[in-house]
Amino acid sequence: DNMGVKIDFLSISNINVNTKEDAILQLVNVLEKADYLADKSLFEQDILERERTLSTYIGHEIGLPHAQSSGVKEPCVVVGKLSKPVKWTEEEEFVQIVFLIAVPRDNQNNLHLKVLSNLARLLMHEDFRTKLSKLDDIATVALLNKSVKEDN
Numbered sequence: 001d002n003m004g005v006k007i008d009f010l011s012i013s014n015i016n017v018n019t020k021e022d023a024i025l026q027l028v029n030v031l032e033k034a035d036y037l038a039d040k041s042l043f044e045q046d047i048l049e050r051e052r053t054l055s056t057y058i059g060h061e062i063g064l065p066h067a068q069s070s071g072v073k074e075p076c077v078v079v080g081k082l083s084k085p086v087k088w089t090e091e092e093e094f095v096q097i098v099f100l101i102a103v104p105r106d107n108q109n110n111l112h113l114k115v116l117s118n119l120a121r122l123l124m125h126e127d128f129r130t131k132l133s134k135l136d137d138i139a140t141v142a143l144l145n146k147s148v149k150e151d152n
Helices: 022-033 041-053 108-123 127-135 138-148
Strands: 008-015 066-069 076-088 092-105
Touching: 008 022, 008 108, 008 138, 022 041, 022 076, 022 092, 022 138, 041 076, 041 092, 066 108, 092 108, 092 127, 127 138
Parallel strands: 008 076, 066 092
Antiparallel strands: 076 092
């Protein structure tokens, strides 16, 4: 369908953490508070497992952790802007902006892959990254709602 990506965006700034795991867990908490999760511990397990299998570092101090999980009720992307970068990979690559993508297990048409490729493509543009890092949470969500569309 050409209705665009059916996914909600949330944004949280000034997250103060020291590790990648803590950054991810903080964002999972945000999803839980906003009522996107059916089973928080299951989703935590799925997303950390996915991250251990393959790092989601995409360059430019950006990480895109993602999982399709039965722990998720509604598809959502939560953007976390960290107050200081955390080490994301064994190769000493650091991340300051995290996009955590949560999609229900039974989601049709590979929604998370569409959102991932969409975001990854946008984030290749320096002007988009610059804008993103400067905007407050409300403006960040508005920018993502406008920019992240499904390829028709």
